[in-house]
Amino acid sequence: MIPFIQTTLDGVMVGSSYGLLALGFALIFGVMRRLNLSYGPSIMVGAYLGTLLYIQFGAPTYVVAIVAVAGSVMAGVYVERLCFAPLGVGAGVASMVSSFAIWMQLEQASLLMLPRHSYPFPSLTSGELLSVGPLVVRPDYLIMLAAMLAITAALHLLLYRTRFGLGLRAIIENSVAASLSGIDVRSTMLKAFALASAIGGVAGFLVLSANQQVTAMLGMWATLKGLIAMMIGGLGSIPGAIVGGLVLGVIEVHSQTLFGPQVRDLAAYGVLFVLLVLRPGGIFGTAAVSESAAHRGGDRWTTT
Amino acid sequence: MDDHLTGILSNIGVISFVALSAYLLLLTGEISFGQQAFFAIGAYTAGIVTAMWQLPFWLGLGAGAAAGGAAALFVGLPTLRLHGLQFAIATLAFAEAVRILFELFRYQVVRAGEPVGPNGIEGFRNIRYIFEHDVSATQFMLIIYGLLGMTLFGFFLLERSRLGVAFRMIGQDGLLAAAQGVPVFRVKLMAACLAGAIAGLGGGLYAHLTTYVEPAIFDVMLGVHSLAYGLIGGLGTAFGPLLGVVIDIGLLESTRWFAGYRMIVFGGLVAVLLIVRPRGLLDERLVHRIRRLVSRRPPPAPTNAAVLGEEPS
Numbered sequence: 292m293i294p295f296i297q298t299t300l301d302g303v304m305v306g307s308s309y310g311l312l313a314l315g316f317a318l319i320f321g322v323m324r325r326l327n328l329s330y331g332p333s334i335m336v337g338a339y340l341g342t343l344l345y346i347q348f349g350a351p352t353y354v355v356a357i358v359a360v361a362g363s364v365m366a367g368v369y370v371e372r373l374c375f376a377p378l379g380v381g382a383g384v385a386s387m388v389s390s391f392a393i394w395m396q397l398e399q400a401s402l403l404m405l406p407r408h409s410y411p412f413p414s415l416t417s418g419e420l421l422s423v424g425p426l427v428v429r430p431d432y433l434i435m436l437a438a439m440l441a442i443t444a445a446l447h448l449l450l451y452r453t454r455f456g457l458g459l460r461a462i463i464e465n466s467v468a469a470s471l472s473g474i475d476v477r478s479t480m481l482k483a484f485a486l487a488s489a490i491g492g493v494a495g496f497l498v499l500s501a502n503q504q505v506t507a508m509l510g511m512w513a514t515l516k517g518l519i520a521m522m523i524g525g526l527g528s529i530p531g532a533i534v535g536g537l538v539l540g541v542i543e544v545h546s547q548t549l550f551g552p553q554v555r556d557l558a559a560y561g562v563l564f565v566l567l568v569l570r571p572g573g574i575f576g577t578a579a580v581s582e583s584a585a586h587r588g589g590d591r592w593t594t595t
Numbered sequence: 596m597d598d599h600l601t602g603i604l605s606n607i608g609v610i611s612f613v614a615l616s617a618y619l620l621l622l623t624g625e626i627s628f629g630q631q632a633f634f635a636i637g638a639y640t641a642g643i644v645t646a647m648w649q650l651p652f653w654l655g656l657g658a659g660a661a662a663g664g665a666a667a668l669f670v671g672l673p674t675l676r677l678h679g680l681q682f683a684i685a686t687l688a689f690a691e692a693v694r695i696l697f698e699l700f701r702y703q704v705v706r707a708g709e710p711v712g713p714n715g716i717e718g719f720r721n722i723r724y725i726f727e728h729d730v731s732a733t734q735f736m737l738i739i740y741g742l743l744g745m746t747l748f749g750f751f752l753l754e755r756s757r758l759g760v761a762f763r764m765i766g767q768d769g770l771l772a773a774a775q776g777v778p779v780f781r782v783k784l785m786a787a788c789l790a791g792a793i794a795g796l797g798g799g800l801y802a803h804l805t806t807y808v809e810p811a812i813f814d815v816m817l818g819v820h821s822l823a824y825g826l827i828g829g830l831g832t833a834f835g836p837l838l839g840v841v842i843d844i845g846l847l848e849s850t851r852w853f854a855g856y857r858m859i860v861f862g863g864l865v866a867v868l869l870i871v872r873p874r875g876l877l878d879e880r881l882v883h884r885i886r887r888l889v890s891r892r893p894p895p896a897p898t899n900a901a902v903l904g905e906e907p908s
Contacts, residue, residue: 396862
């Protein structure tokens with residue numbers, strides 16, 4: 292029983308990083324109803340800028356953290372300006388492909404900055420394990436879990452207690468009506484995009500400092516994990532992102548312990564596929580998402 | 596013709612099959628991130644048939660296409676009831692699962708003292724039918740373009756058939772198409788099946804062109820690229836995705852003008868292009884104009900919305 296609980300606990304810890312990634316994804320999707328494939332590569336740009344400072348000048352960890360988040364936000368704003376703002380509301384496909392094009396740009400730019408496959412990344416903790424009774428946890432994953440909960444709480448306050456949040460929710464509900472009632476839709480969307488990229492930057496920094504290295508796979512890894520976690524939880528839902536991330540983490544770690552590392556990803560994709568077929572809206576029901584999508588004139592993905 | 600050029604042209608030809616496969620689904624309005632899976636299935640199937648079972652090349656290609664189509668039918672049945680993003684992600688999940696399964700797939704026989712066959716993550720080496728049967732690189736290129744030409748001719752016939760019209764109707768508005776009596780699900784399933792077979796055929800050619808396939812080739816990047824080709828080249832005609840492939844592989848990958856910056860140039864090009872022409876270079880409007888010029892018939896003046904599928908603003 293103890294090994295099972297330990298594995299589940301490890302899964303929750305890993306899952307908190309997926310949950311963090313999915314939060315940023317869900318925020319962008321929730322507001323825009325469009326998929327930003329460049330989400331992971333934006334995080335990568337920030338992380339690589341931070342790593343560059345760390346390697347070249349031995350920058351302290353907090354500087355690396357700030358640069359990672361700032362770089363991610365900058366890249367995110369670039370993506371929004373180039374792929375999302377100029378293309379109209381109906382151009383879901385074009386935006387997505389365009390964000391994929393920028394993915395390639397950002398990834399290559401990062402690799403021009405630091406060409407090797409992997410680089411060291413500063414760690415937040417000394418790497419000692421904490422033991423709680425018979426169980427052990429890694430402190431850097433505890434930080435990740437705490438960060439996820441804190442960011443979720445902050446996001447909740449922002450969405451339900453501020454004018455900006457009100458505007459954002461109005462846009463999610465109906466962007467035309469929101470614009471008619473005097474909300475600056477474009478600038479709110481840009482801010483939401485920057486916020487999501489910042490959350491992604493934090494997630495990227497925490498994951499890398501737990502791994503103590505950064506690799507060239509970061510961009511694709513972050514996009515895929517964030518996307519899967521968001522799809523499992525429910526499109527564009529904030530609590531869904533958290534739950535989806537944790538579920539994904541637990542499934543992955545359990546299947547890895549049972550069947551080995553290759554089956555880990557296979558299980559994740561298998562669960563995603565089955566879930567999509569049986570329950571397309573994700574764990575956190577379809578009602579909210581599909582209803583608001585219906586108000587917008589159906590699924591915009593099918594029309595360009 | 597020198598070897599380098601032959602290699603590039605053959606490569607363009609083979610990748611065009613995946614691009615056409617993604618394009619066919621785009622016509623029905625569905626985005627698939629997973630066409631590379633059928634490409635992979637076709638490649639492995641054709642390789643197994645010729646290199647391991649020592650059966651003729653054409654049989655291998657046919658088996659590859661059939662396997663691609665069958666797999667697409669199998670995936671299409673549960674997923675085609677999904678829409679838009681959910682369908683895109685379901686195909687992505689399927690394709691990645693297929694890639695990992697190929698990483699685990701081991702099936703080898705001994706031929707001429709050497710083990711031949713898929714060997715997990717190491718890949719599938721020595722698909723040497725082309726060399727063993729003295730087919731030159733140029734001849735093989737002609738085979739590729741012959742099959743590509745036939746596929747394009749198929750698309751040409753399709754665009755003029757009721758089925759092709761049904762594809763585009765569903766792509767414009769599925770509900771409206773259903774109201775007009777189009778069996779939406781069946782037609783979509785047929786599109787997916789055809790698309791899978793085209794990708795499988797391309798995969799078989801690819802395996803014999805490179806003599807070597809490994810699971811890592813068939814990752815998400817290939818799938819999203821093939822989707823992007825159609826969107827850059829244009830959704831108005833089957834030449835659109837081909838133009839996309841030529842721009843990417845012919846201009847950027849094969850010349851050394853942009854060494855190290857290829858992705859930055861290509862990425863920027865696509866992003867800007869999509870702002871200017873959201874439905875690609877050869878979009879419906881341009882294709883319609885060209886057709887009008889060619890046929891020289893005074894056409895009924897089409898309204899914008901009817902021809903372009905542009906949303907009324």
